[in-house]
Amino acid sequence: MAFSKLEKALALAVGLDIAAPGTSRKAATAAVKLLSSGTARATPVVTRGITGLAAANPAVTGIGLGLGALQTGPGQALLDAAAVRGAADRIAAQQAYDEAIFRTQTQTLPQIEAGLAIPLVKKGLKRKATKYGKAIKAGMSAAKASKFGGKPGNLTNVKATFSTVSKVASAINKGKKVAKTGIRGTIGRAVRKVLK
8 A cells, every 4th residue: 555645755754755655555664654653673574674765765865874873972073073174164265265366456457557657659659661562562552553454554444453463472472484465464574672
């Protein structure tokens, strides 16, 4: 016969888990009688029932034994020692956290302030033009002055012209051959003067 919800709740309040498989009504009744009477004598049926309950619920059994051990004098001393150690650990953790925050604020703020005092770009200083950059500039000037890509002195498509100048300058820089006539030839002659 199955246990009712009330019986399961009462057994759980007493400390028995009768919902575990293998628990019979007879074993549960005997265990409750043993717990309520407080006597240590037990019949073989009760012993088997309690052993079966302990085997079916080892975690609950361990918790029950542990709670019983903590109610003794040495158990209370152990709890007090754990409370003192926990408080000391919390204080040490808080101090470490506060020290880390203090270090972060005191070390980074002066560095940030020092960085802000230095101007990012010094006035009057210009970047030195590279040889390749000078070659690109000479190639663009030659393309603008030529009859290719629009009227002399005016480029119709600046992006396309810059792309062509860049490709020609790169090829000459790598030692490759470029066309001798047309816009590539004009750009090539101007670029070679700078790169060689």
